[in-house]
Amino acid sequence: MNDATGNMGTADINDGIYFAPLLPWQQSLWSQLTERVLQQQSLPHALLAAGMQGMGKRAFVWRLVAWLLCRSRDSHPIGACGTCESCQWLRSGTHPSLQVLPLVSMPISAEHADNKEKSGSTAKDKKSSKTASSTILKTKVDDIRALQPFIYQGGQGMRICVLDHAEKMTIAAANALLKTLEEPQAQVHLFLISDTPAQLLPTIKSRVQQLALQTIEPAIAVDYVTGELGHTINREAVSTAAIHQLIQLANGAPLAAIALAQAPWYSKRALWLTTWQALRSGKRSSIAASDYWQNQLNIVEFIQLSELMLLDIRRVCLGLDELQKDINLSALLEAYQPTDSGLEAFANSLQQTKIALQQNVQEKFAYDKLMQELAYL
Ligand SMILES: [Zn+2]
Structure with missing residues (x-):
């Protein structure tokens, strides 16, 4: 369901995340870790925040990073103060004791992001993040090597590296990181974040301590x-x-x-069923349906909507309960059920459309084609 729930674009996270209220299900973990630090016991050298999107992993990590670096943390156990020199540095994205990979994951205020863009330093990154966000998320061996001087520089005070999308490291990058994990440096902490920890190398996983962020009552x-x-x-x-x-x-x-x-698409689920019925019965042409939907949702949203509908139609066809109880899905499917091969074909069309869109296929063309396919579901 990660796709269907909408990705929280990492580049869109702003600096407020450092100082946001603690999420209610993270309270005990927060107290556990902060009390440990306040009692002068050290934290594990490398920590992993893992699990599916939407549990608040990143919110927790950035909040903890801000607090660990905060100059007033001893008098502010509930979170970073927001006003000391360290907290100011975080806001401006220039903290000398923090390194973030990939760089686009660093939470930064809109104002500073604008300034940086004007000065040209991240303009290139920004442009390429639009065209190839998956490439920019990939951490390469040179990126890990570039961290070494920061990690091994010694000196006073805590230093923190955050490796977001850790599963997207290349094998060479993961091996380089492994060396760092095997040689813990005093005052240096590594935070790994991963939405799909199953894709992390076992050798990496065995050297990091996982944060208990996954159970929510x-x-x-x-x-x-x-x-x-x-x-x-x-x-x-x-x-x-x-x-x-x-x-x-x-x-x-x-x-x-x-x-x-x-x-925007969640409220259009019943409408999707109506269109499907109208297309299938021939009451509406696929071109008319395409024109109509182009004014309702962009194609990416329509695909997300269709994936959820397909998931639930499949469930009912398999004899399971529908997940959506508010749109009369099972009543509708009592009258007509698509075939397995029909479901498969439409699922494939959705996948192919996603790929085509990355290759800059026109939205109208993609919509026309999907509506044609939907008519045969
Ligand atoms: Zn502070």
Whole structure:
């Protein structure tokens, strides 16, 4: 469901994340780690924040990084003070004791990002992040080697490296990192972040300590999502059932559930079914449907919507309960069920469209084609 819940673009994280309130399900881990530091016991040399998107891994790591570096941390156990020299450096993205890979993952205020762009230093990165974000996320061996002087420089005070999307390191980069993990340096801490820890090398995993960020009590998740949505989605009242459905669709990840509720396509699920029916029965042409939907959602959003619908249609066809209880899906599928091969073909079309879009295929063309395929589902 990661795709369907909308990716939180790492480049969009702003500096507020350093000083944001602690997420309710992270309180005990926070106290555990901060108390350890306040009692002058050291933290593990290398920590891993792993698990699916929407659990608040990055929020926790950046908050902890800010606090560890904060000059006033002893008098501010609940989080970085936000005003000392260190906290100011974080805001401007110029902290001398922090290194981040890939660089686009560093939370930075919009104002500073603008300044940097004007001065030209990140203009190139920004441009390429639009065209090839997956390449820019990949950490290469030279990036790891470039960290070595920072790690081995010695001197006073804590130094921190954050390696985001750690699973995207090349093998050579992972091997270079392994050496660093085997030679812990005093006052140096490494934080690895990964949405898909299964893709990390076992040798890396065995040398880092995993942060216990993955268990969220259902009741806490429900309370949090309810509070954050302020009882409304797109100005409509939200029932408890709707909250439970969102959390279930997001595999229990509260931030992903909120992103889902706020996704422009989530309120168009019943509309998708109506279009599908109209296309299949011939009441509407695929060109008309394409024109209509182009005014509703961009193609990426339409694909996310279609993937969720496909997932649930598959479930019902397999005799399982539908995840979405609010759009009469099973009633509709009692009258007609697509074949396995039809489902497969449409799923493939969605995948192919995603690839085509990366190669700059026109949105209208992609929409026309998908509507043609949907008519045969
Ligand atoms: Zn501070």
